[in-house]
Amino acid sequence: MATPDQQNRRTFLKTFIKIGLIFLAFISGIISLVFLYPSEIRKRELKFFYAIKEEDLPRRGVKRIELAYESNQKAGSFRAFLINNGGKIFALSSVCSHLGCLVEWSRNNNMFACPCHGGKYDIEGRIIAGPPAFPLERIPMKIRNGKVYLGLKV
Amino acid sequence: MESGDRGDKRLYPDYMSEILIVIFFSLGLVVLLSLLFPPPLGREISFFSAYQPAPEWYFLWLYQLVRYFSGQWAFIGNIIVPLSSLALLLSIPFIDHGTKVSRNMAIAAFALLFGSFLVLTLFPLIRI
Amino acid sequence: MGKAFDWIYSRFGIKESHKGLLKRTIPGNVNYSYCLGGMAFIFYCTLLISGMLLSSYYIPSEKEAFQSVVRIMRVANLGLLIRAIHKWTANLLMLSILLHTLRVFANKAYRPPRELNWIAGAFTLVLSFASGFTGYLLPWDQKAYWATVVGTNMIATIPLIGNSLLLLVRGGPEVTGFTLVRFYSLHVIWFPLLMNLLLWAHFHMIRKQGISGGL
Numbered sequence: 001m002a003t004p005d006q007q008n009r010r011t012f013l014k015t016f017i018k019i020g021l022i023f024l025a026f027i028s029g030i031i032s033l034v035f036l037y038p039s040e041i042r043k044r045e046l047k048f049f050y051a052i053k054e055e056d057l058p059r060r061g062v063k064r065i066e067l068a069y070e071s072n073q074k075a076g077s078f079r080a081f082l083i084n085n086g087g088k089i090f091a092l093s094s095v096c097s098h099l100g101c102l103v104e105w106s107r108n109n110n111m112f113a114c115p116c117h118g119g120k121y122d123i124e125g126r127i128i129a130g131p132p133a134f135p136l137e138r139i140p141m142k143i144r145n146g147k148v149y150l151g152l153k154v
Numbered sequence: 155m156e157s158g159d160r161g162d163k164r165l166y167p168d169y170m171s172e173i174l175i176v177i178f179f180s181l182g183l184v185v186l187l188s189l190l191f192p193p194p195l196g197r198e199i200s201f202f203s204a205y206q207p208a209p210e211w212y213f214l215w216l217y218q219l220v221r222y223f224s225g226q227w228a229f230i231g232n233i234i235v236p237l238s239s240l241a242l243l244l245s246i247p248f249i250d251h252g253t254k255v256s257r258n259m260a261i262a263a264f265a266l267l268f269g270s271f272l273v274l275t276l277f278p279l280i281r282i
Numbered sequence: 283m284g285k286a287f288d289w290i291y292s293r294f295g296i297k298e299s300h301k302g303l304l305k306r307t308i309p310g311n312v313n314y315s316y317c318l319g320g321m322a323f324i325f326y327c328t329l330l331i332s333g334m335l336l337s338s339y340y341i342p343s344e345k346e347a348f349q350s351v352v353r354i355m356r357v358a359n360l361g362l363l364i365r366a367i368h369k370w371t372a373n374l375l376m377l378s379i380l381l382h383t384l385r386v387f388a389n390k391a392y393r394p395p396r397e398l399n400w401i402a403g404a405f406t407l408v409l410s411f412a413s414g415f416t417g418y419l420l421p422w423d424q425k426a427y428w429a430t431v432v433g434t435n436m437i438a439t440i441p442l443i444g445n446s447l448l449l450l451v452r453g454g455p456e457v458t459g460f461t462l463v464r465f466y467s468l469h470v471i472w473f474p475l476l477m478n479l480l481l482w483a484h485f486h487m488i489r490k491q492g493i494s495g496g497l
Contacts (some may be wrong), residue, residue: 005213036464037446038454066202094204098228099220099435101428104204109417115206117221131224131231169308176317180324184374188366195355196423198348207428210414212376220436232436243404246387247397257390264387271380 047071048149050084051091057148058084062105062123064094070113071154078152080139081105081112085123091150092125093137103136112136215274239267308492317491318354318382323481325375330474332368340420342466344459347422372414379407406480409473416469421463430465431457 002010049069057063063082068075079102081092092112096103101116111128112121120129125136140151163169209217215235223231242263250260339358341350354361383403386392392400419430434457438448453460 033450036450036453038449038452038460041449044455048406079202099432101206101432102201108267115204116428117217131221131228133228134223163308165306165308173317173320176320177324180374181328182365184325184328184371185363187370187374188446188484191370192301192362192366193369195348195351195421196425199422199424199427200434203424205424207425207432209429209433210373210376210418212373212414213433228436229439229441230467232439240408243407244401247392247394247400250390250393252393254378268384 044153046140046151047154048140048151049078051080051148051150054143054146054148056079057089058082059079060084061107064105067150069152069154076152076154078150080150082141082148083123089141091139091141093139095137096132097134097136098132210274211279214278215271218274218278239270243267284420312493315385318378318385322382323377325371325378326477326481328371329368329375332364332371333470333474335364336368336468340466342420344422344462347420347462351421351423372417376414377411379410383407396487397426399484402480402484402487406477406484408475409480413469413473413477416465416473419457419462419465419469420469427457430461434461452454 035111049067051065051067059108061084061139064078064079065082066079068077071077079094081094083090083092094112096116096119098114098117098119101114101123103112103114103119105111106113110123112123112125114120114130114132118130119127119132121136122128124139127135142149142151197256219231219235220228223229246260246263249263250256336354339350339354339361341347351365354365356362358364361491386400386403415433419426434448434451437451438444449455451461451464452458453464
């Protein structure tokens, strides 16, 4: 027969084991999460990259451009639309604001259409139909010495 | 394993031999399908061309679901609906607590889950 | 069982504790719809083996993943077949799990004392979905890439923690080689291990509770 002392000791040890195991699970869980979380999330800064010559800008309508760039020794690529809407020239990102597919300009319907979930935008990038929550992103554009530069967040 | 046969049988060797037949049938089916229709590999990744990624058939329901929730409601379709369907699936044993009414409720819940899975899966298939 | 087997048996001592396993009886009224779960398990085993084979050729890196899959398909002996088996089995696994769920529901086999087993089964379904999603990225082709971009972007719609979760899942703000390795790790280590655990629990409960015979 166990004495009351031994009984107490066992109850204490049982509680200790319970709490100890929960503690171990908790700590290793936290450590795993911290380890898995990406360490280098660089602050993205706006950088301007040469896109095309000024005379190649569209006179009317939409022109798709694809450019490869290099920044911080990392190669990247970018796809955007240059638009001339009745004299107003601007650039739109081609990434659908819904879930990130690439939109395509449809000349017949006069709109940008996303192939994935049916998002549709007008020539200014405003939402016409579908699930997107935001308009297409405007890309800052600079024209200097006859060259067009686009500002990308890299 | 005829339905009229109510006599119990041993796992080994009676049942095991039946299992082996099922195994041969399943693996035969897999090899046959694989030889007839080997899955193709897609094109290399391109960041320039618009592309419509079609998910596997068992994700078509989600693919269809996210179309219906636009703008700020996207969160509902993307996360809430799938998670609550899982919660509903998990709670089926607790909905049905033995009475006839509760079994019917469980049937309704299960039919809702399975039915919407089927409808949402078939809908994009028909349209594509 | 042969001399070698007996030699192992006498030392391993597995015979006594598992004798019941082979000698136990199966209720006579089980019909062929009862083998859907078993088929799912056969498909799972096939996936494990074909997956192990594929993993000896596959390279989970941004630059080489696509080429390594091309190599599996064109160069490796029987590569086309093994990859096809892996892919087809995955589809059939999904199908058989769904049908198995249907059968179990129709038989009311989720009723006490089998509630927990229903839950374990539901989680194997979730794990299968997750394995399907992570495996889809591995060929690193157009389809895989964009499906993953779309699929992971859905996480970002969660209020407050969405963006952090997205970073955690992708290993960075975009789908890159880091995402590929992450998905590879989940697909070949985490999920199969968890699946084995769940299936063990699933079968353990079936053994303890018996096959739900009566309709």
